[in-house]
Amino acid sequence: MQQHSDDAHHPLFLRTVTGTLPVSAVRGPALAHEHLVLDLDRAGDGGAVLHADPHGPAVTKELAELREEYGLGLVVELTCRGMGRGPHALARISEESGVPVVAATGWYYEPFHPAEVDGADVGELTAALVREIHDGFGDTGIRPGVLGEIGSHGDVPSGPETRVLLASAHAAVATGLSVATHAQLGHGGRAQLELLTGAGLPPHRVSVGHQDLLDAPAVHRELAASGAYVAFDTVGKESYQSDTTRLRLLLALVEAGHADRVLLSCDISRHAYLRSEGGQGYGHLFRSFLPRVRAAGVDEDLIDLMTRRNPLRFLTGADTKES
Template sequence: MHTTLHTVTGPLSYEAVRGPVLSHEHLVLDLDRTGDGGAVLDPVRHGPAVVTEISALRDAFDLSLVIELTCRGMGRDPRALAAMAQETGVAIIAATGWYYEPFHPSEVASASVETLAASLVREIEDGCDATGIRPGVLGEVGSHGDVPSEPETRSLRAAARAALTTDLSVATHAQLGRGGLAQLELLTGEGLPAQRVAVGHQDLLDDPGIHKELASRGAYVAFDTVGKESYQSDDTRLRLLLALIAAGHADRALLSCDISRHGYLASEGGQGYGHLFHTFLPRLRAAGVDDDLIDLMTRRNPLRFLTGASTEEI
């Protein structure tokens, strides 16, 4: 394991993260392909509201770290993230990699796995977009469907190779929860240990068998769209998470809200980044999940994922 996290404001010891972690969020984002402006979190227009929410969660719940998974082709803005970290007092980790195929920039089209991996390694070592700000995770590296497409396969394999070279971990985007096992096969096939993989959006897949299989192989199972009721009810999320816990895999669960458009902000009537803390975690506690398990899923697990630590080490 490594003990230092690469945040947008510099290195941070994992031991300094004493409060909960949001393991999959977007603070700055542009996925608008239609011109309607919905799938956007603009740092100028929406940044103040984002800062207000994150600051409030720091004050109320001791929020200590946000893993920000906006990568190449998603409107990433490392300087804006650094400014938000300074303003909120909450550490932020930036990401690199490529989202799923419809959002791939042209650089992915015909590049080899070796070329793509080398590009990621350069960015991890030298910083994003000539800013000097180093990403601290690969993600959200995406695919859609039960089997990744050919470009998505190259992107995933490149992410695995870059992760091995730089000692980082990989968080995936599994569209609507599908294809997680295929993603894990590709990533581990490149030699990446399963404990360095978080398979995304599994709370959108109503299949506890797959969740248990991913966890039993050692991967982290991300319940990371909490509160997105238009995709999946929190009732279903709660049932699926309790099943994973009952199967003995609480040490593989990650929780977050994946705020990915400005309409989800609390200031615009959405559930906000705080939905996990204000609404979902109280429901978990009411279902019998104790504070130690809450800390496991919201702090220790994300830190283990980022550092490669075993359950005994953190």
């Protein structure tokens, strides 16, 4: 059992799968949206999985190597209810790799909702989230440090997705956590943000997901100007979007003065993405994409802002330029 502490609610601390962690201990970059243990297999082909056995050791090895080579300081793991979450496996991966991991609660988008969402109203869903945030995952003693990835698909969330988004906002307000969303192929982010903020959640406690899949610089600027974080979190997934387009969109947002609202990650969500299986791996951001960002003229202070300070500000709710 991990030690619980009121420090989990203090803005200078993160809640990780191995206990509370001072923000000051995170000296290197963070991956703001990843999956280390996951099961989204609906086709029966075993592709959309990252199982503790057999994939856990390869995941652990990658994270340990990134800690050694790039100083990887944190992983925000957004596998939630109905997505094959594995708290014990996350704790083991974190301990063995030496990389702190923040785990999540919430519900993904509607095709992946478990039966518990059906027929439950916003109040019941909120209570379930608050209970898990306070008490932990089952009897593991491991508690979530973020709500995510809260999903919708299309330009407007469905009825069940709306209830889940509202419940997530209420639970976030009640517990002091932040909300990271899944906007399917980048669509629907404005509607998500409207629902979340309409329920009382400040925009700087929201990260709108998968915006690098949406070639719409004006939407990105609008989200950032509202105060929300804009997640470019599928870096390296070339079958969805080229990194060349991602780079153009990122540079446009930075040049518009919104580097302080950018989050970056790779969203590894299939075992074929692991380096051990010939994929780009969790380190694609550091090995491939950030060198291109630097070559485009972005300086090291802005790189640190986007990869370290922003994720920490998002998670803690610190709404300042510096952490």
